[in-house]
Amino acid sequence: MTILAGTSFLLPGHAAWRRLGDEAAVEFADYGAWAAALATAPAERPVVLVLFLADLLGGAGEGEDALAPLLAALDRRLSQASAPTLVGFAVGEDGSALAGLRRPTVQDRAARLLADALYQRATKAAGLLVLPLDPLFGRIGTDRAYDMRNYYAARCRLSAAGLGLAAEAVAASLARAKTPPRKVLALDCDGTLWGGIVGEVGPGGILLGTDGMGQAFHDFQKAAKALAAQGVLLALLSKNNEAEVWEVFDTHPGMALQRSDIVAWRIDWAEKADNLVALAADLDLGLDAVVFWDDNPLERAKVQSLLPQVLTVEPPKDVTDWPRALARLDALARSEITDEDRAKTGQYQARAAFIGDKAKAAAEADFLSAIGMRATALALGAASLPRAAQLVAKTNQFNLRNLRLDAAALADFSKDERSVAFLVRLADRYGDHGLIGLALAHVTDMPGLAFLDNFVMSCRVLGRHVEAWALAQLVAGLRTRGGQLLVAEFVDSGRNTVAASFLPDHGFVAEDAWPSAWRALAAHLPPPPSDSVGPGTTRYALALDQAVIPFQEFFADADIA
């Protein structure tokens, strides 16, 4: 149960506070008893303090003196609390604008001191959340947000509208303490990033630039770019010819967004709901991490009904209001950027740069030879097991058998002398991609017979043939352990289509074309674990001593570490 305290009265029971849940969800401190509430609130209960500087200034002096008791009480609470402490603050009164012409007013100065003091504490106390309320009140006008009649009638400084804004922001802030912000902004193109339909009017005919409506679209792009700088991943989701969209990106002077800002895209004529599912899979994120912005009400309605987990934004009617609406979107707002966020954005941006460069290159082979790929195989060991387990658990696309082994099972597997188990690390001129693949195979009890247990590759490096490099290492490892025939399976999980042709593309022979000797040998395989067998399991085999795995010429330093 949240404890809510204010320096002036907050009108417990007012309908505005129902945003925080039913009456049982909130306990209001007595009027004026905010200091006592901070001092006595149990450590495990969230506390919300709504304070108005007007209540603190005056009697106790100015600035530091007026804030000292508050900050002392707050420090005591922060040193003990395990639950969040949310401090919403507002000034609560103002004077003539001319009073600030030459020096800050008492209120301005106190507000700045308070904000500094709170944010300084927030860097040390993870449980402290700071919510400046005056910018929110400013949206409807402070004269409407405050109501002195309520103050003289009930010691409440706010109007019903002001209470509503405060309650909504408090509810959203407390929810944020439990639910992280969404990570992806999926943007439509025609009518969203620019006015008009590029397929009809060409890049020269679209509305985008430095005047009027064109500038509104430009500023909307700038708002998206600002979110990207905060760690939001930008994606395109457009029914268009892909080349025409990129032509706008590459040639239109009014574009604020660049190709390199976009980490994933689906530009084709498929249904957007399907494309959103694929896009989220590309990014290894759930649909509940996605925000979708599209000017077309029909597209919005379809996505809303098919994918309720996605936040489909209802944009303002007037495009001139879009830049502000996007910037104000709570679902994407982040007050801190984690290392993971930063790394992820960088990785996907590198991927986008790679895909863009590859598309522009005249010959794929020349391009891949020139990007300096260095692959390394890292034998599974104590230090690498957590990453191996994570890859197995999180990779849905390039996951050959969908066999989900945990760290303990992987450890057992790697200890067997007849097994070949390694992680793949890749670096190239687009950066160090880290440990991006896992190969698991073993030589069976039947002499010469080997089995590919699983093969997993992060989708962020696909398109480089690093899977071929890993397969070649696997083949070499199995051969030194006496393997002659490698049997492998593709288990269709419904999400791993990208891996469907991996085996036949690299020399594996489908079961229906096996010679009889292979059949006889493969018959000795124990039945596979039941959790790996789906309706769409296809078996293949590769003769190890004759195997020539393609694409090895793109890689330098092919060694098993």
Next chain:
Amino acid sequence: MPTLRERLVEVLRRQFPAAQFDAAATGLALGSFPQWDSLGHFNFLMAVEEEFDTRFSLEEISELKSLDDIETALGPRG
């Protein structure tokens, strides 16, 4: 169309969803049920303002104590 009284009773129900009261009773006023205390009354008056898009003065706030009072005050603003 609901009458002014019916709308007032509806606002009263919204403000005090857990309260038991007879909407047809005469003399419904501050204190008619436990939740309708002075704070509840102030919240109720704010909800009435919102419903009828009107505003009571500080003086009216202290004078309007019953549904009849409020109905009388709202009547001319109708």
